[in-house]
Amino acid sequence: MGTLEGKTALVTGGSRGIGRGIAKRLAGEGALVAVHYGSNQVAADETLTAIKAAGGTAFPVRTRLGEPGDAEALWESFDKGVAEFTGTPGVDIVVNNAGIVTYAPIGDTAEKDFEESFAVNVKAPFFILQRGLSRLRDGGRIINISSAAARIAVPVTIAYSMTKGALNVLTHTLALELGPRGITVNSVAPGVVDTDIASWLADPQLRERAAAMSAFQRIGAAADVADVVSFLASPDARWVTGQTIDATGGTLLGFTL
Secondary structure, X not given: OOOOOOOEEEEOOOOOHHHHHHHXXXXXXXXXXXXXXXXXXXXXXXXXXXXXXXXXXXXXXXXXXXXXXXXXXXHHHHHHHHHHHOOOOOEEEEEEOOOOOOOOOHHHOOHHHHHHHHHHHHHHHHHHHHHHOOOEEEEEEEEEEOOHHHOOXXXXXXXXXXXXXXXXHHHHHHHHHHHHHOOEEEEEEEOOEOOOOOHHHHOHHHHHHHHHOOOOOOOXXXXXXXXXXXXXXXXHHOOOOOOEEEEOOOOOOOOOO
């Protein structure tokens, strides 16, 4: 029996990349997984098919984040999906993974791109959690997917990096508030991960440079991050809260003389 047998999980941005890896991993541990996606139904269907083929259980939740009423729409869809599978409302694990990246230094960052980044990466998780607290069972888990960019200065992703810093603040602040309910709140901060979203890794030189930044001299995989999330979602992580877990493979731990 898996460590998450009988649990229900929501993974935002669960149709592709790291989110897909997380959704598959949690389902593999026995959780009923709500796979959220914004618009790419083909990718969502692929994720659902993969989960079911491996013996897991999942259902789709379609909501565009960053728009007015997104949190309410997401939970409404979630509630309907849960009712079809279990008839018991509520959620045990919420993984805020959905996010967008704006590649531009401060001088080239358009105001609309800045606002969209914060709407999707910060405002949406905030209100998803606000609206979800009444559904989240005591002893539950909240896991926010942050980024190494929140601790490493990357001028070309300044707006994105700021959003992830805000997500880390949300994490440790909410951890203190929800501690009396036995709910843990943590962030996981990946580095460079080899997914279809990181299309720039197709450049051999950029790929080599990115791999060289890790202590393991390789690019991360979605499974590397998903395994950390799975631990934080499990009963074994009951004494870990308010933390940002570095899942970068030791990226930029030091410098070479």
